[in-house]
Every structure is written in C-alpha cells, then in structure tokens.
Amino acid sequence: MKHITFNPYRTIGIKNTTYLKSDSMFKHIDQIKESDWVLFPEYWQVNSLVYGLNKKIFPSVNSYHLGHDKIEMTRALLSICPQNVPYTLILPNNESGFETALNEMPFPFIAKEVRNSMGKGVYLINDVSEFREYASISNVLYVQEQLPIDRDMRIVYVGDDVIAAYWRVGNGESHLNNVSQGGEIVLELIPREAIDLVKHVAQTLGINHAGFDVAMVGDQFYIFEFNILFGNVGFQKLDISVEDKIVEYMQKEDSKLNIDTMFVS
Structure with missing residues (x-):
C-alpha cells in the first residue's frame, strides 16, 4: 500500500x-x-x-464531519442514545436564548466553545456574570449540566474496535479531568457497559478514530464528547501502538474491497 x-x-x-x-x-x-x-x-x-x-x-469522513463541531456531535448522539447524553441546551446567542438557559439550567453548569478540545473552551458557570462573559465570546450558547463526578473515562476507538480505556482523575483544583489540564491517568477496570456503549456509538455513526469521554453517575453512563485527534499519553502507559491498529484496519478494509471487486467482476 x-x-x-x-x-x-x-x-x-x-x-x-x-x-x-x-x-x-x-x-x-x-x-x-x-x-x-x-x-x-x-x-x-x-x-x-x-x-x-x-x-x-x-479517519473516516464521518469522524471528521461529526467530530469537528460539538453541536453536530451532540445532535448525532441525541439521535441514537439520548439517555447517555448529559442534559444539554443548544441555543442562539441572543437575549431570548440567554434567558432560556438561565431558566432551564441551574447553577453551576458547564458552557463550552463548540470547536475546541483537550479541555480548552470548557467553562464552569457559577453565576449570571460568568455566563455573560462566556456569551461575549461564543457565537452559540452550548450549556450542559455539571455531573457530580471527580473522574471520567477515556475510551479510544480505532478502526473497528476499542483499543484502550482508562480513567482520568481530576486534581481537585479544576472541573476538568483532561490529562492536558492536570488530570491523572489511572489504569483500573473500565465497566464493560461503558465500552459497549462506545462501540455502539462508533459503529452506528461510522466513527473509526476517536477518544470518547465518558462519565459514570451511579449505574448510568454519559458521553460528553469525542475527539478524533486525541492525546497519546495513555497509550505510552499501556504500551499500545495506535499506528499498528490503523494499519491493521486499512489492510482489513482493502481486503473487503478486493473481495467485493472479485464478486462484481
């Protein structure tokens, strides 16, 4: 190849x-x-x-189109697993949208920039003045309930399967658990239900290269988002080669194409 x-x-x-x-x-x-x-x-x-x-x-065109924008991503997730998405409002950035968010989303809540990653552009909103400040820099109001967690899971899907999963534990100084924001990688058992959820979402949406951020509250799992250009620190600890998984996937896809071509001819 x-x-x-x-x-x-x-x-x-x-x-x-x-x-x-x-x-x-x-x-x-x-x-x-x-x-x-x-x-x-x-x-x-x-x-x-x-x-x-x-x-x-x-990655696939699906991965790019859905992973590029949190709004499109969230709407796709709501279409296939609404029970696994934190309560989220996507509203126009005008006075009506602002008031709707305040009426429907109790403080504190999370507000996000729709095109950012690695924990950047994610704000903890404690009061109206902080919400005004967020609204001043965002084209759209994207607000989400704050879940009662001190850790979340990074579950990585490459090719046609989950290749790695680990916990990210916050440092207690931030509302974020991202490793790039000071979170710690903890290699402990990840619930099978969370892995199955990510498989279902990736396969349904046609995603073949993404790191999914998943929270657990009681026995309920929530997907915050997925990033198609995820960090590699966890793989170094797990001794996993993402490149090898990509090559295996491409070879498998080429084999399928060759078999289909033989039957057509």
Missing part, C-alpha cells in the same frame, strides 16, 4: 507513507490520486479528497 499523510506525528510508524504539507495539496494532485489511502488530512481538505478525488481517507 502507498499512503499520503498530512500529519507525520500521527503516522510515524506506518510504512510506505509520504508526508505532504496540507497547503501544498493542490500541487500534488497526481501523487494523491496514485495513493491507496490519505491519512489525517486537515478538515478543510476532506471534501476535496473524498468527493472530488474519490480517495479513501483515515
């Missing part, structure tokens, strides 16, 4: 892969056409690669 990658950091261990800078994409159209897979393009490249050049990309 011959591959093009636009993100060498995430494809270091994948053989026969040529790195191109994303901003030089249109200077290398012929080289891209000759490749078997295009790996980790930037979001703005996806439509040209998939619909214009008819290329196989990894």
Whole structure:
C-alpha cells in the first residue's frame, strides 16, 4: 500500500507513507490520486479528497464531519442514545436564548466553545456574570449540566474496535479531568457497559478514530464528547501502538474491497 499523510506525528510508524504539507495539496494532485489511502488530512481538505478525488481517507469522513463541531456531535448522539447524553441546551446567542438557559439550567453548569478540545473552551458557570462573559465570546450558547463526578473515562476507538480505556482523575483544583489540564491517568477496570456503549456509538455513526469521554453517575453512563485527534499519553502507559491498529484496519478494509471487486467482476 502507498499512503499520503498530512500529519507525520500521527503516522510515524506506518510504512510506505509520504508526508505532504496540507497547503501544498493542490500541487500534488497526481501523487494523491496514485495513493491507496490519505491519512489525517486537515478538515478543510476532506471534501476535496473524498468527493472530488474519490480517495479513501483515515479517519473516516464521518469522524471528521461529526467530530469537528460539538453541536453536530451532540445532535448525532441525541439521535441514537439520548439517555447517555448529559442534559444539554443548544441555543442562539441572543437575549431570548440567554434567558432560556438561565431558566432551564441551574447553577453551576458547564458552557463550552463548540470547536475546541483537550479541555480548552470548557467553562464552569457559577453565576449570571460568568455566563455573560462566556456569551461575549461564543457565537452559540452550548450549556450542559455539571455531573457530580471527580473522574471520567477515556475510551479510544480505532478502526473497528476499542483499543484502550482508562480513567482520568481530576486534581481537585479544576472541573476538568483532561490529562492536558492536570488530570491523572489511572489504569483500573473500565465497566464493560461503558465500552459497549462506545462501540455502539462508533459503529452506528461510522466513527473509526476517536477518544470518547465518558462519565459514570451511579449505574448510568454519559458521553460528553469525542475527539478524533486525541492525546497519546495513555497509550505510552499501556504500551499500545495506535499506528499498528490503523494499519491493521486499512489492510482489513482493502481486503473487503478486493473481495467485493472479485464478486462484481
């Protein structure tokens, strides 16, 4: 197989892969056409690669389109597992939307920027003035109930299965458990129900590369969001190669395509 990658950091261990800078994409159209897979393009490249050049990309187009925006992601989750989504309001950023949020979401609650990750753009809102401050920097009001937790789970789905799962425990100084925000990785048993939930969501939505953030309250599981460009610190502790899992998946997909082609011919 011959591959093009636009993100060498995430494809270091994948053989026969040529790195191109994303901003030089249109200077290398012929080289891209000759490749078997295009790996980790930037979001703005996806439509040209998939619909214009008819290329196989990894992560999947579903992963990109749903993972790019928390609003689209949340609506997709609400369509298939509403009981596993924290109470969430998505409202226009005007006075009516502001008042609706205050009437329906008790303090404290969480407010998020719709295009951010690694715990960035996530705010704990304790009062009206803090909510006003958030509203001043956001185009849309995205607010979510604050769950009574001091930890959550990172469950990573690559290819067609969960490849890693671990707890992230907060440091007690923040409302966030993200490792990038000071959370600690704890390698303890992850409930099977949480893993099955992530499998169901990924397979239903066509997601093939994402880190899911899952909370547990009593015996109920909640998905906050998923990130298609997740951190790798947990994999270092677990001694897992994401690149190997990606290669296995691509080989499996190519085998399926070859079998389908044989039957058609």
